[in-house]
Amino acid sequence: MKFDTPAKTNPIDNLKVVGQPIPRIDGQLKTTGKAMYAYEWHDPDLQYAYGYPVGSAIAKGRIRSMDTSAAQKAPGVISVVTTLSVGDLGKGKLNTAKLFGGNEVQHYHQAIAVVVAETFEEARAAAALVRVDYDHETGAYDLAEAMKTAVKPKDAGGAPPDTAVGDFEAAFRAAPVSLEETYTTPDQSHSMMEPHASIAAWNGDELTVWTSSQMIDWWRSDLAATLDMDKEKIHLMSPFIGGGFGGKLFLRSDAVLAALGAKAAGRPVKVALPRPFIPNNTTHRPATVQRIRIGTERSGKITAIAHETWSGDQPGGQLETAAMQTRLLYAGENRMTAMRLAELNLPEGNAMRAPGEAPGLMALEIAVDEMAEKLGIDPIEFRIINDTQVDPEKPERPFSHRDLIGCLRLGAERFGWNDRRKPGSRRENNWLVGMGVAVGFRNNLVMPSGARVRLDNEGVVTVETDMTDIGTGSYTIIAQTAAEMMGVAMTMVGVHLGDSRFPVSAGSGGQFGANSATSGVYAACVKLREAVASKLGFNSDDVIFENGAVRAGNRTVPLAEAAGPDGLVGEDTIEWGDLTDTHQQSTFGGHFVEVGVDIATGETRIRRMLAVCAAGRIINPITSRSQVIGAMTMGVGLALSEELAVDTKRGFFVNHDLAGYEVPVHADIPHQEVIFMDETDPMSSPMKAKGIGELGLCGVSAAIANAIYNATGVRVRHYPITLDKVIGGLPDVA
Secondary structure: OEEOOOOOOOHHHHOOOOOOOOOOOOHHHHHOOOOOOHHHOOOOOOOOEEEEEEEOOOOOEEEEEEEOHHHHHOOOEEEEEEOOOOOOOOOOOOOOOOOOOOOEEOOOOOEEEEEEEOOHHHHHHHHOOOEEEEEEOOOOOOHHHHHHHOEOOOOEOOEOOEEEEOOHHHHHHHOOEEEEEEEEEOOEOOOOOOOOEEEEEEEOOEEEEEEOOOOHHHHHHHHHHHHOOOHHHEEEEOOOOOOOOOOOOOOOHHHHHHHHHHHHHOOOEEEEOOHHHHHHHOOEEOOEEEEEEEEEOOOOOEEEEEEEEEEEEOOOOOOOOOOHHHHOOOOOOEEEEEEEEEEOOOOOEOOOOOOOHHHHHHHHHHHHHHHHHHHOOOHHHHHHHOOOOEEOOEEEEEEOOOOHHHHHHHHHHHHOHHHOOOOOOOEEOOEEEEEEEEEEEEEOOOOOEEEEEEEOOOOOEEEEOOOOOOOOOHHHHHHHHHHHHHOOOHHHEEEEOOEOOOOOOOOOOOOOHHHHHHHHHHHHHHHHHHHHHHHHOOOOOOOEEEOOEEEEOOEEEEHHHHHOOOOEEEEEEEEEOOHHHHOEOEEEEEEEEEEEEEOOOOOEEEEEEEEEEEOEEOOOHHHHHHHHHHHHHHHHHHHHOOOOOEEOOOOEEOOOOOOOOOOOOHHHOOOEEEEEOOOOOOOOOOOOEOOOOOOOOOOHHHHHHHHHHHHHOOOOOEOOOOHHHOHHHOOOOO
């Protein structure tokens, strides 16, 4: 099915199942421990061995030699596979650095060996016995230094790295009121609950991998490229995933090591990356330096806006596209953006929840707040003054639907924004109290997505797609889509996900998963509806599917009867026309935060949080709310504590575990309220929905920064906002 015209009325609009707050159908499996994650898969007929990785102790150079003799003699050891013994392996299309193979070291903790033993403990003990001799090379590890020689890359995730409209420099010089500031965000880690883990088993030249992957087909393709084998001989499964946040979008070393270890051992092998291994061995969100300049009329109208960013990555890597949202968010006749890429030898930088917009808004939405203060205009009103219904760089291109003003107005009313006081003026005992606001913005991305839907002779509808559920609720919303389309109860729908034998889906990432995957199921259900109607001799345009039956005129036939003894199947892939070219599709939000800052210590406590989201039709309010409050929680961490500390001499992240990399805990998070605007967007998909999992993060950290300023009068432009950056500006304790 090609979606190239706005959606008209369709069966989804009945909203008997779609749009309803239905609890997760996989919830009981997860809460009772019956959902088997990658490392937990167990076949009693198989004898598993355990692999433990060895990582490079240097960040850049070459391996001169490896001595594995002691490891090979250790108790329980079956085999030792080294990066030298396998020689040069391939590299996946979506990997910047090689995952394994050869003597070159591109970053610290790059996998250089895997020790396979009878037990996990024996493998771990033996791995410590591997001795490596290196030739060290000088590397670049400091963004502040490397940005001096940063270059303009060829592109920025498919978009140009630079844009310009009008004459920014002249307009900025002429502006009656102006702002120029620099902001920084640090390197950040996904820190998902489930580590990267895989089990690999060979049957002749065929490979089966149970893993934790957000994108089944991407992994399968890149694993085939890495191992130089036929993709069709790889069977990859990932039905349950304990979080990813972008860290499991791309093939990682655990799958490669498990496959190589299993071949060497002649047995299935389990490999889980140890927690201290993950931040340096896998990927992270790169640090940014961001320069923002805004010029306005005294009325508050923006006349000039510029956003320049610098980030770093491995040679051949990519930008953190932190200026992208500035191209679309606010009006302004004269504007420019520029993004530069520095070469660093730190571990690979890559996608982390809301790449680009998340760190970009951490800076932009502080700058907008600062500009409002300079003008003496309420921060919400300043944003409303500069709202736009068209792409500011291409005014002939309207937004498909944009109700940012509605989000801000409703949020202000619900949050009690009128009670906000001047900076540093509200005190409750030892707490300075303040409110902050920021805009949430994330583009609505779409991807081709396929599905197969079966109808059996008992009237049961079964969906098969390689779509994944990373904790987002994919199982449930896919079941809701099929139930609505086929006119059956949720109890009559089965959903099978995360298997490479199923049609290729959008996968989970970039906020495109839910809308694209349900649209793919919609398309497959249309095919199945047509098959049912054809078999019964009905006109497919006239039939009604409801209550487990199909009706046309005065004739009603149960679906079980229509399926017949052999059942019926519908399969299709949703593909996209040019609606995303002719209209800008985005999601919007208003984030409101109240904080308390201890007047003596500078400790910040979040007291209240509200997100008002405009993201098309909400397929399931329960799963959508869970996505937003989880994202809001992540935003608290990015604002107040999360930072990968870089050893700029040795080139690695020092705090590479959850003891040193501090994420929020329950005690850090207050009541969180989420409001969804009642809207649909017919240009987005047949579902008239959009993604929401990343919108909930975008802008949260800036809202917290702005609330801290309102509470204390201390403006912090460099994340995370730790107490040492606040305490020096606090008033004396009375």
